[in-house]
Amino acid sequence: MSSVIASTRLSVLDRSRIREGHDGPAALRDTVRLAQDLESLGYHRFWVSEHHSVPGVAGSAPTVLAAAVAAATSTIRVGSGGVMLPNHQPLVVAEQFGVLESLFPGRIDMGIGRSVGFTDGIRRALGRDRSDADDFAARLEELLGWFTGEQSAHPQVHARPAEGLRVPPYLLATGEGAVIAARAGLPLVIGDLRSRDTMLRAVEDYRGRFRPSLWAQEPYVVIAGTVVVAGTEQDARRLLRPEAWSLAHSRTHGAFPPLVPPERIGSMPMTARERAFYEAGLEGHVAGTEEQVADALSAVIKDTAADEVMVTTSTYDREALLDSFRRLAGVAQLAPHGTALDRPSGASGTVRSAHP
Template sequence: MTSPLAATRFSVLDRSRTREGEDGPAALRATVALARDVEALGYHRFWVSEHHGVPGVAGSAPTVLAAAVAAATGVIRVGTGGVMLPNHRPLVVAEQFGVLESLFPGRIDMGLGRSVGFTDGVRRALGRDKEDADDFGAQLDELLGWFLGAEGAAGAGAGRVRARPAEGLRVPPFVLATGDGAAVAAAAGLPLVMGDLRSRERVVAAVERYRADFRPSVWSAEPYVVVAGTVAVAATEEAAARLLVPEAWAMAYSRTRGEFPPLEPPERIEGLAMTDRQREFYASGLRGHVHGTEEQVRDALEAVVEETGADEVLVTTSTYDRAALLDSYARLARAVGLAPPPGDAGAGLTGLTGLTGLTSVNA
C-alpha cells in the first residue's frame, strides 16, 4: 500500500529564535543558513514569521528576511508565515510582495495572518489594538485587489492609484487559520494553513468546514490545506523528546512572567526549580507533539495526513542546539522520502559539519 506521505509536501517555518547568549543578527543569519540546508534536503517551502518586540524572536520584518532567504537559495519556495495584515496597509504589503516576486519569479508565497501584537505595549507601538484584527477579511480583499488591478475589489485602482510592481502578478496567498481564518480562506478561495497538530479534533473540524465552504477563485481552483506543527526526530524517542524541552520552557516562562525568552539548554531547564504553575505549563508544552525515531515519526505523520487530508505539512520546530535541529530536519526528510533538488540549489548542507549518521541523506 502506498503511503499517504508519498503525495504530501513538506516545508519549514523558522521564527529566527535566539539562543541564550546569542544576539538577533546571529539568529537571522542562522535562519538564512537553515534555509539553504533544508533546500538541500528537498523541502518544498521555507517560510519566516513576523513578531514585534519579542526578546526571544529576531524575525520582525518577514518580507525583508524572505528577500535574504530567496537570494541565498535557488529553487525552494520562500514566503511568510505570516505577514500580520492588521499591522500594515494592504497597499504596502502588495508592493513588498510585488518586489519579491519580481526579483524571484515563481518562488514567492504570501502567507497572511491577523495577529496584532504579543502585548499591549507592542500593540500601542504599532498603533493598533485587538479590534483591528476584526477587519482582517476586508484587509485581505483590499490586498488581493491591488494585485488584480481593475479586476479587483476594494482598493484596487482607487483614486487611480496602482500597486507597482504588484499589479498583474500572481503571488500565491495563504491564510493562517487564527480566529475565523478558516472561514475567511474558504470564502476567498485561498489555501489554508492550520495548526497546531496537538489539537487534532479542532484541526479536522476546521478543515472539514473549510473544504465544504470553499469557493473557487482566481487564486485557487480547489481547497489546499497545510497543517503546521512541531516535529522532532532523533536516534531515540528520548532524544527527540529532549529537543522539545527548550521551547516548552520558553512558553511556560512567557505564560508566567509575561516575556518570551531566548532558548536555553535542556540540561539547565531540567534542573530548574519551577513554580507549580510553571511546571503545569511546561508539562503541557511537552505533550502532543510529533516526535520520536524516523519510523515512529513517519507512522505518526501518516496518521495526521490520513485524518486531516492535508496536502502539505509545515514543520515549525525550535530547539536550543542548532546542529540537533538540523539533524532532526535531515532525519525527517529521510523518513518521509524527500529528494534533494537537481543542480546546484542547496549543493551542500552548510550546518551539517561534524554531525554523524547523515551520510545517506542525499543518496
Template sequence: MSTFPGDVRFSVLDRSRTREGEDAPQALRDTVRLAQEVEALGYHRFWVSEHHSVPGVAGSAPTVLAAAVAAATTGIRVGTGGVMLPNHQPMVVAEQFGVLEALFPGRIDMGVGRSVGFTDGIRRALGRDKDDADRFGEQLGELLGWFTGDQTAHPQVHARPAEGLRVPPFVLATGEGASIAAAAGLPLVIGDLRGRDRLLAAVETYRSGFRPSSWSAEPYVVIAGTVAVAETEAEARRLLMPEAWSLAHSRTRGVFPPLVAPEAIEELPMTEKQRGFYESGLSGHLYGTEEQVAGALEGAVKETGAQEVLVTTSTYDRAALSESYRRLARAVGLTPRARRSLPA
C-alpha cells in the same frame, strides 16, 4: 518505513529563535543558513514569521528576511508564515511582495494572518488596535485587489510592481480564519497538530465553505505543527524542552525568553504553575524516531486530507535541529535537491 503519496509536500517555517548567549543578528543569519540546508534536503517551501518586541524571536520583518533567504537559495519556494495583515496597510504589503516576486519570479509565497501585536504597547507602537483583527477579511480582499487591479478602496491608486503579478496567497488561521480562507477561495494553513479535534473541525469548515477563485480552484490544506526526530524517542523529546520552558516562562513571567539548553532546564527550580505549563508544552507534539514520526505524520495526513505539512520546530542545539530535519526528510521520502549556482 512509512511512505507518503508523492503529492504530499513537506515544508519548513522558522521563527528565528534566539539562543541564550546569542544575539538577534546571529539568529537571523542562522535562519538563512537553515533555509539552504532544508533546500538541499528537498523540502518544498521555507517560510519566516512576524513577531514584534519578543525577546526570544529575532524575526520582526518577514518580507525583508524572505528576500535574504531567496537570495541565498535557488530552488525552494520562499515566503511568510506570515505577515500579520492587521499590522500593516494592504497596499504596502502588496508592494513588498510585488518586489519579492519581481526579483525572484515563481518562488515567492504570500502567507498572511490576522493577529495584531499582543500587548497594548506593541499595538500602539504599530499604530494599531486590537479590533483591527476583526477587519482581516476586508483587508485580505483589498490586498488581493492590489495584485489584480480590482481594488476599489483607493481609486486610481496602483501598487507597483505588484499589479499584474501572481504571488500565491495563503491564509494562516485558527477556527474563524478557516471561514475567511474558504470565502476568499485561498489555501489554508492551520495548526497545531496537538488539538486534533479542533483542527479537524476547522478543516471541515474550510472545505465545506470553500468557493473557487482565480487564486485557487479547489481547497488546499497545509497542516502545521512541531515535529522532532532523533535516534531515540527520548532524544527527540529532549529537543522539545527548550521551547516548552520558554513557553512556561512566558506564561508565568510575561516574557518570552531566548532558548536555553536542556541541561540547564533540568536544573531549574519550577513552581507548580510553571511545571504545569512546561509539561503541557511538551505534550502532543510529533516526536520520536524516524519510523515513529513517519507513522504519526501519515496518520495526521490521512485524518485531515492535507496536501502539505509545515514543520515549525525550534530547539536550543542548532546541529540537533538540522539533524532532525535530515531525519524527517529521510523518513517521509524527500528527494534531495541538486543545488544550482546562485545568480551573479
C-alpha cells in the same frame, strides 16, 4: 517508509529563535543557513514569521528576511508565515511582495495572518488595537485586489510592481481564519498538531465552505506543527524541552525568552503553574524515531487529508535540529529539487493539488 508522507509536500516555518549566549543577528544568520540546508534536502518551501518586541525571536520583518533567504537560495519556495495584515496597510504589503516576486519570480509565497501585537504596549507602538483584526476580511480583499487591479477603495492608485503578478496567497487560521480562507478561495495553513480535534473541525469547515477563486480552484490544506526526529524517543523529547520551557515562561511572564540548553531546564526552579505549562508543552507533538514519526505523521495526514505539512520545530541545539530535519527528509523520501519527487505544479504522482 509511509507512502502517505512521501506523497505530501514537506515545508518549514522558522521563527528565527534566539539562543542563549547569542544575539538577534546570529539568529537571523542561522535562519538563512537553515534555508540553504533545507533546500539541499529537498524541502518544498521555507517561511519566516513576524513577531514584534519578543526577547527570544529575531524575526520582526518577514519580507526583508524573505528577501535575504531567497537571495541565498535558488530553488526552494520562500515566503511569510505570516505577515500580520492588521499591522500593515494592504497597499504596502502588496508592494513588498510585488518586489519580492519581481526579484525572485515563481518562488515567493504570501502567507497572511490576522493577529495584532502580542501585548497592549506593542499594539500601541504599532498604532493598532485588538479591534483592528475585526475588519481583516475587508483588508484581505483589498490586498488581493492590488494584485488583480480590481480593488475599489482607491481607484486612482496602482500597486507597483504588484499589479498583474500572481503571488500565491495563503491564510493562517486563527479564530475565524478557516472560514475567511474558504470564502476567499485561499489555501489554508492551520496548526498546531496538538489540537487535533480543533484542527479537524476547522479543516472540515474550510472544505465545506470553500469557494473556487482566481487563487485556488480547490481547497488546499497545510497542517503546521512541531515534528522532531532523533535516534531515540528520549533524544527527541529532549529536543522539545527548550521550546516547552520558553512557552511556559511566556504564559507566566508575558514574553518568550531565548532558548536555553535542555540540560539546564531540569534544574531550573519553577512554580507549580510554570511546571504545568512546561509539562503540557512537551505533549502532543510528533516526536520520536523515524519509525515512530512515520506512523504518527501518517495518521495526522490521513485524518486531515492534508496536502502539505509545515514543520515549525525549534530547539537550542542547531545541529540537532538540522539532524532532525535530515531524518525527517529520509522519512518523507525527499529528493533534491527538480527530481521526480518534486515535479512542477500539476505533475502526476506527487501531490493531490496543483497549488505551487
